[in-house]
Amino acid sequence: MHENHAISYRITGVASRRFGWIADPAGLDSAVLLELSSDRAFGSRAAASAPHQPDNIRDWLAAAQANVLFEATSLNVRDGQPAVDHIRAALEHGAHAITANKGPIVHAYRELRSLAKALGKKFLFESTVMDGVPIFSLFEQMPTIYLQGFHGILNSTTNVILSEMESGLSFDEALKKAQALGVAETDATHDIDGWDAAVKTAALITVLMDVPIKIEDIQREGIRDLTMPAVRNARRDGWPFKLVCLAKREGNRVIATVAPEKVLATSPMGKITGTSSYIYFETDIFPGLAITEENPGLYATAYGMLADFVRTARVSDL
């Protein structure tokens, strides 16, 4: 477990809104890339430094001679694009695909899983739920286990906002504070209206329960309609509001909800504050198996992608 992984690597391509598609199979200089990222006039200089500047993912993967793609576009709830296309292209090019984007799991998991398997490549996505905590990998390590259902708190932004509202801030003030802390994005709609939590719930159901579910099949309610007095009184009474994700099997289906719920303050969910998260799995072997992640930093998601990268590089799991 404390092995030296002895992985040598080089960054042979970068694609972003600012850089466009750039590639150099001999390796791009990450220090230069970082410097250019913080440089307002980076565009022409970045272009000048890269020998290849294709205009689409497939040519870019070929020019970069990519072995592994790190896909980190932002979530598109509607159809998971362009991340689905990026991952499909990477696998077909012959690269492993690692994503931090939940969209492809919800919209194309079975297709991408089959494609990866057929091509002998890995399709990994450990950063999509609970930052980099290896939730999906944990289940990989529990062969034959049957997941009956789960519940938990998976969205940090709403958790931070609810805590701030408990101390007397209005919803708008709490949102601004969460944004100032770097927890909430400028457009926090996805978090506030429960989309992020619903997509995470759908991803867990899709992968761990092996039941495809559409996001619109998840009964979803955000925290926008909670008033400060309601939130503050709930905490005072010992039953604070939390945005709770829940899934349970009913016959061949899975019933799932995301909604603000009052939970006992001294219960595990009642104690989840700030950016912490929590999930409780009901399985046939372990009646209750719960994982709590306390106050991860922003690097935790990046760590998940790093861990996925090490997984792609492992030839054996001895």
Place this chain on the structure above:
Amino acid sequence: MHENHAISYRITGVASRRFGWIADPAGLDSAVLLELSSDRAFGSRAAASAPHQPDNIRDWLAAAQANVLFEATSLNVRDGQPAVDHIRAALEHGAHAITANKGPIVHAYRELRSLAKALGKKFLFESTVMDGVPIFSLFEQMPTIYLQGFHGILNSTTNVILSEMESGLSFDEALKKAQALGVAETDATHDIDGWDAAVKTAALITVLMDVPIKIEDIQREGIRDLTMPAVRNARRDGWPFKLVCLAKREGNRVIATVAPEKVLATSPMGKITGTSSYIYFETDIFPGLAITEENPGLYATAYGMLADFVRTARVSDL
């Protein structure tokens, strides 16, 4: 994750106090073995049914043509024997070794790990801590992570006894009840005096922190000296006693203790009752990562060995 593992297997050898060493490379009949196990006059019949009856582990492994050894002798705190010899013999024979016995981890981890690696075999022991919850495998899935310390509740017997004492039973009555429930063994000394918890703590330190530690280096105190009124009053006051395991790095060393401690009733440890267990890891990436296992059945430990078996059979972790 819901793959068909397509593992075919046969049981080619059994060794136990009742059976002695018996082997048949063509396969022993597990239904017959089970029947014989519950038969008082099994000895001669078992012997009659097995073509090979060697008298030592090496001949037995050879006669059984074993690919995998399941080692489940009981804990020998002093030197880990005979389990260490069994595992060494299995690896040298060319078999993977799976054990539910903590002794070999504490007494011979580095040697057995090196031997397994050199011979291209697996040495797995997921059942040794928290039943079959994949604690060791979880850390395998967190490459490069640095474990700073941990604390938790890892022994069920003492947990059950303390709960019974809280409801008014004397220590002796509570022990008898735990034995009647099948939680405590006839000789519960290992549990009550903190040996089991200390060996688990040492196993976690040895494997996950990569610091070898002797059991005698763990400051160990059991629950034998706690009186019923003390235990009951502690619970009444909201600070129940729990047998807490703790480890933390200090320089190149790890300081570890096992002792009854008062914990806040509403804290995660305060809520661990019955056969449940809990562990909280402090790491560089995840400041706090906690796992709670609620009320596992007796089959959970067997499941851990099954999961280890699937791991040995996996040619790829795709």
